Structure formats: C-alpha cells, structure tokens
Amino acid sequence: MKEQLARIRSEALAAFEQAQSAAELDSLRVQYLGKKGELTAVLKMMGKLSAEERPAMGQLANEVRSALEAAIEAAAGKLEAQALEQRLKDEALDVTIPGRKVKLGHKHPMYLALDELKDIFIGMGFTVLDGPEVELAEYNFDKLNAEEGHPSRDWSDTFYFDAGSRVMLRSQTSPMQVRAMETMELPIRIIAPGRVYRKDEVDATHSPMFHQVEGMVIDKNVTMADLKGTLNTVVEQLYGKGTKTRFRPHHFPFTEPSCEMDVQCHKCGGVGCPTCKGEGWIEMLGAGMIHPKVLKMAGIDPEVYSGWAFGIGLERTAMRRFKIADLRLIFENDVRFLEQF
Numbered sequence: 001m002k003e004q005l006a007r008i009r010s011e012a013l014a015a016f017e018q019a020q021s022a023a024e025l026d027s028l029r030v031q032y033l034g035k036k037g038e039l040t041a042v043l044k045m046m047g048k049l050s051a052e053e054r055p056a057m058g059q060l061a062n063e064v065r066s067a068l069e070a071a072i073e074a075a076a077g078k079l080e081a082q083a084l085e086q087r088l089k090d091e092a093l094d095v096t097i098p099g100r101k102v103k104l105g106h107k108h109p110m111y112l113a114l115d116e117l118k119d120i121f122i123g124m125g126f127t128v129l130d131g132p133e134v135e136l137a138e139y140n141f142d143k144l145n146a147e148e149g150h151p152s153r154d155w156s157d158t159f160y161f162d163a164g165s166r167v168m169l170r171s172q173t174s175p176m177q178v179r180a181m182e183t184m185e186l187p188i189r190i191i192a193p194g195r196v197y198r199k200d201e202v203d204a205t206h207s208p209m210f211h212q213v214e215g216m217v218i219d220k221n222v223t224m225a226d227l228k229g230t231l232n233t234v235v236e237q238l239y240g241k242g243t244k245t246r247f248r249p250h251h252f253p254f255t256e257p258s259c260e261m262d263v264q265c266h267k268c269g270g271v272g273c274p275t276c277k278g279e280g281w282i283e284m285l286g287a288g289m290i291h292p293k294v295l296k297m298a299g300i301d302p303e304v305y306s307g308w309a310f311g312i313g314l315e316r317t318a319m320r321r322f323k324i325a326d327l328r329l330i331f332e333n334d335v336r337f338l339e340q341f
C-alpha cells in the first residue's frame, strides 16, 4: 500500500504539472481525488489493515491527499496567470503604430466661390434668399417686364412643363427679385443664389443647368453710383485691391438703364491674352437700375423708391477664381479634379 501511495503521488504530481488547461486539470482532479478516484480507492482499503498498521498508513494517505490538493491549487494558479498574460499580450495597444487617416471630403470649388460671395454680401448687410427652381412664367417673365413674344420666352430656350408655357424650370434667378419685393419690407438688400435651366448644348462654356447669384437693393435715393460702388467693392474683395472694372451699356427687359460689367483680365492685366481672347477684359455680370414698371408691378412706388439689381454666373466666377479652363469639369465630379481645391 505504501508503494501504491508513492506511485499515485508521483504520477499525479507530474500530471498536474503538465496540465494545459483548467478543464484538463479538473479531470485529473477527478481521476485521483474523485469518489471513484485512485487515491480514494486506496483509502477505502484502509479498513483491511491491522490496527498497528492503520495510524501510520492513515497519516501517509492524508499527506498524499494534502500534497495532491496543494499541487492542484498551484497548477490552477499557474494556468490562470498564463491565461492572463496571454490576454494582455493579445489586447496590447501599440501606441507607436501610426494612426489610420480618416478621409474627409471638402467643398466643391463652385461652393467655395459662393461662400466667398455670400461672406462679402452678408458683410454689407444683405440677406441670402432661397427660391423655387420650378417657377411660374408670371415670375420668370411677366413681372420682370418680359412680355409675351419676348425672345427669351421661346420654347427653344426654356424648359416648360405645360403646353400653355406657364410653368417652367426657371431660366434665371431674377424671379427672386419679384418674390422679395412682394414679401419683404422696404428697404431690401438681398442676394439669391440658385440653379437655373436653359436649353443649351454642353460645351466648354455652356450647360443646360448652371448657377446664378441674383442681387438686389431697393431703397430711397438709390442710384447707379451705388451699384458701381458696391460691385467694385465686391470685385476688389474677390480678386484683390486695385482690380479694375468697366461698365458697358446693355439691354435687359427688367432694368433701365442696363449694363454689363467686365473685370480686367487677371492673367495679362489688361494687355490681352488667350484667357481674355485678346480683349484685356472678361465679362463678369449683367446689372442695371430696376425698371420702374417692374417696381410698379410689385406694388412699389417708383416715384419714392429706386433700386438696382445684378445677376452673376457662379460657374464663371469659380472658373475665374480658381483658373478652371472648362465648365464641364465643374459638373463631372472627377475626384482627381475636385481634390485640387
């Protein structure tokens, strides 16, 4: 029996030592110390011993049991420590690895140009308005003094929704002049940016959809000098101090007098180059004093109030601002192009 206990002791201790997991250790515990375990079987035979042998053998058996229990506890502790170490290794955070870059988008060059314009006008006390793209001919033409038969109302130029030519995609942002006159308190200072639509073929300078920014001021004693002064200030803020402008007579149905404003070519400084087609000047916008008939139709007395308005093409402004050669680049959304701004 003594040999049996010694064998169990050495075998069990070696087995516990080599256990690879808590589950394996537990099954070993059952194998030696369980109800049907090897050590338990030896203890059961204790009754067959003589009264002289029993105490010594009993003490030895208890020593073996204690040794086994202690070895199990030690092995369990070791396994637990190993598991913890493994987990720390697995979950370790290496702060020296470079971070992953989050790719942020950015603003489209046309909206960068619009933001600049908005900032300039808001700084001068203007309000920014938004208006409908599906518009009534009443606002797009009638109340802007473009009567039936005016060439701009032609079907070949305008996207109409109905046979009666009353509902359409607006061909200009100018209807926002009338909508502002009808809804706002005087005096009025507004700009109204937005999409407009015309039946144009796509090429380097044309698109059936493009953007305009409408501007309008109505107050007492407003003159052409205010128009020129304001637009000169805008141009200097956009293109730098000292940028020259010139105003040429033009015709629009809703302004009288009407003009077009040119900006001195930023490339050649007015000498003449391919960008300005040798002219030294680049057309920038149309403007004028609001026609008294337009004021009257909106319920404003032209004897008391006067005003000026302008319409500027946003794509052209962005093209000049960022030196973009082809209008189509603005709409194609080629990321390689857009990433440059």
Ligand SMILES: [Zn+2]
Pocket (backbone or CB within 6 Å): 265, 266, 267, 268, 269, 270, 271, 272, 273, 274, 275, 276, 277, 278, 279, 280, 281
């Ligand atoms: Zn030039």
